[in-house]
Amino acid sequence: MAVDAFVEGIGIAVSWPVIGWMVVGLLLGIILGALPGIGSPVGMAIVLPLTLPLDATSAIVLLAAIYSGAMFGGSIAAILINAPGTESAAATTLDGYPMAKNGLAKNALAIATTASALNGFLAAITLVLISPILIGVVLAFGSPEYFLLAILGISLITIVTQGSIVKGLVAGALGFMISTIGTGILSPTPRFTFGQFGLYDGISFVAALIGMFAFAEMMKLAAQDMIAESDVEMTGSIKDGVMTVFKYPKTTFKAGVIGMLIGMIPGSGATTSTFVAYAEEARSSAEDGFFGEGDPRGVIAPEGANNPTVSGSLVPTLSFGIPGSGSTAVLLGGLLMHGLQPGPTLFGDQLQITYALFISLFLGNIVIVLVGLSVIPYASRITELDTDIIIPVVVVLSFIGAYTLNQNWYDVGAVLALGVLGFYMVRYNYSVIAFVLGIVLGPIAEENFFRSLQISGGSYSIFFDPINRPLSFVLALATILIITGPFLKPRIDRALGRA
């Protein structure tokens, strides 16, 4: 069955208009990624409601292509103007910008293109290869496990993103809480609507995504000055840059593995993976390295890690509906908006769509190399756009996009209100991803919570039963350990005299 689905997936991925949307998504992603302050989550959030008229596969391929393209696009601004287009490209500035200042701007951009695409290509193949294992794992999950997995996902996010664990839990629970506005899932009771018909359908999670990512980001951007003009000469050699990646196969491979593995951890995303890959390379090549002064390995490592993170983060997103980053949270929103349920369905009846997505990523990396290498001479122009031009356009698209969802003014109001909330949450280090995960997964978590209680006759022991539901017991235990572990470990060490 998997082979049939794989063949069908290839057919879908190369069919028209899916392949067309993939190219459009990649180009859009490269441009959006190159604009500091925009990046993939913002771009994807704005585009999300516009995908409503598209079929599900085209929409998901378009969103994933924007994600993938933005990973490369982010490096353009990082290398040329020392301002990362996306957070994930921040590590690239450390050696990419010095390389450009040393007259090797074209080399640095070619290294970024090749490392990003090559590892993205390999990661997409890995994704296809490990999918049969994923299918087995996904099918072992029932209602209690899905509920506990949502809780585990939020708990994981709270500890992989820097900041207080309580802030993360509050953010996640707030997301769950907001998701309960509207008609009840199991009984048709209007909840927290206060007589407003516009609230009967609840707050659209797509509007929440637009508010949290696009509007909040624009508020942040409003305070920043005009995007800097490039002060480097577009000199160097594209060919030498491409060859440099193959000169350091170990660096490239290691970065890819780090990127894919970290991508699989919910909440960690490409910002973490690129810095870990950079730090690991700087550590292991400390003897002959000149990191921070334009060492090409300092560009290969983060760029080689960013695109595999896209593939890695698709694993928890598609298998269990637990996004690995802001961008995958939007992608998850896209899946749900188009009626695709992550989990057993995507790895069962709709396996061909999952494969089509993997194959699109695979093909997309070929397009990234072709487009990326050909835009290098003109790359600096993309970064010269003024933020004050971008902001009003994004605000207009955000409001109109939110209205398009259900023609409901409360959705537009939600963009505004949650945008302001998101701005302050980011400022005070509350996890926006945990909040978004809560709001997106809220209905799924609530439904599985009640189904579990129906199965157990109302007993909460179903979540902690090691004999009959060992998987659910393991998930519950993991959640408790994850939340308490970081605080208990030093105390246990101290008690045992190991500190």
Place this chain on the structure above:
Amino acid sequence: MSIKDKRNQVTAEHVMLVVLLALSAVFLIEPIVSDYPDDARVFPQMTASVVFVGSLLLLVRNYLPDPLYTFVGESINITTSESASEHEEELTEREKEIERETGPKRTLGRKYGYEVNDTVFMMVAATLYFFVGWAAGFLFVTPFFVFGYTTWFRVRPLIGIGLAVASTIVVYLFIEFLILPLDRGAIFDFSPFLPTAFDSTVLVAGVI
């Protein structure tokens, strides 16, 4: 410490936490007041309890005893290695340096001696755009919002006009192709004044 000193110590985070406390209190009480059935009540109350307790702990974290303060206020991170954190700190410092070098934006307000925070201006402008758009229809309000915003930040007038026209065309395309009533507001209906020149074929031809 005087009340004035205490008031000066209040940050936007405190305000946000008080809002969360109030909101979660509503989610805890409303199901009881309105007598929701169990399957509609338990989950929201459960999540609201976490928000309520968590917000309360965060609000009073400076007054908590040590072990509890560590749990509430301490930052933890399991994936970022020490050297990666150092690099991130280095980068943040560099960003701050760039910010210091660039100085405040050129705005119309500053030109005439009015100091308005750029984020606050953006937020107020967007809020006005939302309410006036709701009242009178987004189609008619969009050009004013876009042109007004770009003018405030002293973007070249020609670019501002171009953007305003382009944004209005985008809104119009939404009306035409997705049949959205964005030309009608909840209070005012200016749609009869929509000029016939706004014909979709003319627009599409213009865009191409």
